Amino acid sequence: MSEAQATGDQNEKRIPALVLSGFLGSGKTTVVQHLLADAATRGIRIALISNELGELGIDRALMGQGGQSYIELEGGCVCCELSDDLLETLVELKRDVNPDRFVIETSGVALPYDTQLNFWREPACDFIGDDMAVVVVNADQLAEGRDLEGTFEDQVQSADLLILNKLDLVPEADWPAVEARLREIEPEAPLVRAVRGDVELDLLFPPDAGELDRRGETPATRPHSHEQFETSEWNPEPGMTSEAIEAHLASAGLLRAKGFARTGQGIRLVQVVGRRVEITEPDSAPPEELLGRIVLIRRSEGLHSHD
Numbered sequence: 592m593s594e595a596q597a598t599g600d601q602n603e604k605r606i607p608a609l610v611l612s613g614f615l616g617s618g619k620t621t622v623v624q625h626l627l628a629d630a631a632t633r634g635i636r637i638a639l640i641s642n643e644l645g646e647l648g649i650d651r652a653l654m655g656q657g658g659q660s661y662i663e664l665e666g667g668c669v670c671c672e673l674s675d676d677l678l679e680t681l682v683e684l685k686r687d688v689n690p691d692r693f694v695i696e697t698s699g700v701a702l703p704y705d706t707q708l709n710f711w712r713e714p715a716c717d718f719i720g721d722d723m724a725v726v727v728v729n730a731d732q733l734a735e736g737r738d739l740e741g742t743f744e745d746q747v748q749s750a751d752l753l754i755l756n757k758l759d760l761v762p763e764a765d766w767p768a769v770e771a772r773l774r775e776i777e778p779e780a781p782l783v784r785a786v787r788g789d790v791e792l793d794l795l796f797p798p799d800a801g802e803l804d805r806r807g808e809t810p811a812t813r814p815h816s817h818e819q820f821e822t823s824e825w826n827p828e829p830g831m832t833s834e835a836i837e838a839h840l841a842s843a844g845l846l847r848a849k850g851f852a853r854t855g856q857g858i859r860l861v862q863v864v865g866r867r868v869e870i871t872e873p874d875s876a877p878p879e880e881l882l883g884r885i886v887l888i889r890r891s892e893g894l895h896s897h898d
């Protein structure tokens with residue numbers, strides 16, 4: 592790597608990365624399709640690395656739009672045998688494509704946390720931004736109690752966010768029991784319900800405050816069949832301590848948050864990813880207009896009662 596690449600310049604952006612795991616048949620490819628379609632219409636460039644060879648569902652036509660790129664990693668699993676290949680692929684894509692987002696679709700048996708660890712290795716840690724592990728769960732598999740031990744447990748327990756998918760295959764009366772079964776395995780990770788992989792994509796790649804400004808006052812009008820979420824902005828008082836910000840966010844019932852705060856200790860990048868609240872020093876000063884603005888995403892109250 593050249594010195595210029597290693598040090599970066601003012602325009603050097605960090606690239607957010609998503610690990611999407613789940614058993615064969617969980618419907619994770621459908622979630623990828625939604626991400627690609629959304630990116631194509633909004634001019635966002637996704638680099639997709641797929642390790643899922645059994646579930647060929649990627650619509651190649653989508654890959655030709657808006658500079659999306661696609662690499663398959665074959666011959667093993669990205670969380671273990673192919674972890675060096677994954678790291679190398681990330682570096683190559685960064686160099687050759689410099690995408691806006693990375694999406695890694697793992698094999699059905701991969702452990703998302705082990706896959707995620709590669710983002711923290713040199714040199715990926717120099718250019719990967721916020722990262723998240725999402726596990727897609729087939730509600731029908733839970734309802735039938737199939738294969739709920741071993742790998743399934745490990746996957747679910749290392750998720751930052753669980754997507755309980757294919758709920759249309761289970762009678763609505765059984766949804767609480769299905770959720771309870773998942774909660775026995777993983778009591779704490781945020782869980783959202785989905786049909787045909789339709790999830791609020793802001794949960795996977797949250798907008799920053801500038802993006803909220805561009806969207807204006809009108810909420811997204813994209814038709815969707817998933818639970819309703821609300822996106823709002825919080826402006827912590829300048830000089831607030833990191834501890835106070837963390838305490839506020841930890842108790843706010845958030846699924847995600849992202850922004851910059853002026854704390855008593857300096858400017859801090861603030862993120863909520865599932866159960867994690869991360870407050871870190873940014874590697875470069877953020878644009879002035881984003882300072883003191885934290886985007887919050889949570890479930891909308893009152894729109895999802897099941898009485």
Ligand SMILES: [Zn+2]
Nearest residue numbers: 668670671701
């Ligand atoms: Zn593996």
